[in-house]
Amino acid sequence: MKAASAQFDLFDEAPGYREVARPLRKRRPAPAPVPYSWDEDEAVRLLEESGRFRILRKLTPRPIIPRSESRFPRLGLLVDTETTGLQHDRHEIIEVGAVAFTYDDTGAIGDVVGVYSGLRQPSSPIPPEITRLTGITDEMVAGQEIDLAALEELVEPADLVIAHNAGFDRPFCEKLSPTFVPKVWACSVTEIRWADHGFEGNKLGYLVGQSGLFHEGHRATDDCHALLEVLARPIGDGGIAPFAELLQSSGRCRMRIFAEHAPFDMKDHLKARGYRWSDGSDGRPKAWWIEIDEDLYEDELAYLRDEIYRWPEAEPLTRRLTAADRFRKG
Structure with missing residues (x-):
């Protein structure tokens, strides 16, 4: 038998094979990344136009400029107070925030020309529920007092003072x-x-969010800045700013009618029509009452005479209120 020929494994070096070193190729450097230009406004536009996103923009307070540099002739003052409770006779202010701004007679808002923020230590500890709502603690107000001279410097020249719930803030401010x-x-x-x-809704948080804004602070002055932007932003098809409506409505006279001695079984009718009950503790008569525009007075009087008193000569107690009288206690 013929002897088997020599074999070699395919993975072994073949006879006569010699590995030759090859020069290494130099790697080309990776291309430099192309800088990405982030167009924030364009991104927001695209997201909003998709109809699947609603963008909230962070509210940035307007810069403060000297009053003499603003071309708007009128001066408004936004005021917000934090207090130890809801009762004007018993409770006390623990914080005041105020933002002064210019405007014109059409209701266009101009510039911020002054800001005040101050804390005040009350005569007794702040209730825990107030601290929870406001974030203001006894330690924060310890030894603090409102600088009335600085605050009054903003108040005195103001043509209009605005509060988000003036019926609450005005009596506290007047006491201060x-x-x-x-x-x-x-x-x-x-x-x-x-x-x-x-x-x-008409709570400030709803208004800020639905105006496409958000703000991180919830102290008195922060809320004044937020309210200013809500009042300044055009709304609706006509693009009218809410401040223009507020300015117009604040100039109208109002009539406050007290349905004193109204029959007890008429209370549900009065309540359904918008009347509110006063227990007499706030200086008002103990009665159901309503506040309406002056031009609606005759219709309201006819309703009370025909539907409530059922006496054509009834003359319920009525007070005519100007903007200087409204929102006062009583």
Whole structure:
């Protein structure tokens, strides 16, 4: 038998094979990354136009400029207070925030020309529920006092003082300083038809969010800055700013009617019509009452005479209120 020929494994070196070193190829450097230009406004536009996103923009307070540099002739003052409770006779202010701004007679808002923020130590500890709501603690107000001279410097020249719930803030402010007493006041809760403009509520948080904004602070001055932007942003098809409506409505006279001695079985009818009950503790008569525009007075009087008193000569107690009178205690 013929001897088997020599075999070799395919993975072994073959006979006569010699590995030759090859020069290494130099790697080409990776291309430099192309800088990405982030266009924030364009990104927001695309997201909003998709219909699947709603963008909230962070609220940035307007810069403060000297009053002499603003071309707007009128001066408004937004005021917010934090207190130890709801009762004007018993409770006390623990914080005041104020933002002064210019505007014109058409309701266009101009510039911020002054800001004040101050804490005040009350005569007794702050209730825990107030600390929970406001974030203000006894340690924060210890030894603090409101600088009335600085605050009054903003209040005194103001043509209009605005609060988001002026019926609450005005009595506290008047107790704090007599400078508030003769001022014309407006209420951004009750004197703007927020629901008619598509807003789901009139609390400041709702208004800020539905205006496409958010703000991180919730102290008195922060809320004043937030309210200013809500009032300045055009709404609805006509693009009218809420402040223009507020300015117009604040100039109208109102009639406050007290349905004293109304029959008890008529209370549900009065309540359904918008009357509120006063127990007499706030200086008002103990009665159901309503506040309406002056031009609606005759219709309201006819309703009370025909439906409530059923006596054509009834003359319910009525008070005519100007902007200087409204939102006062009583």
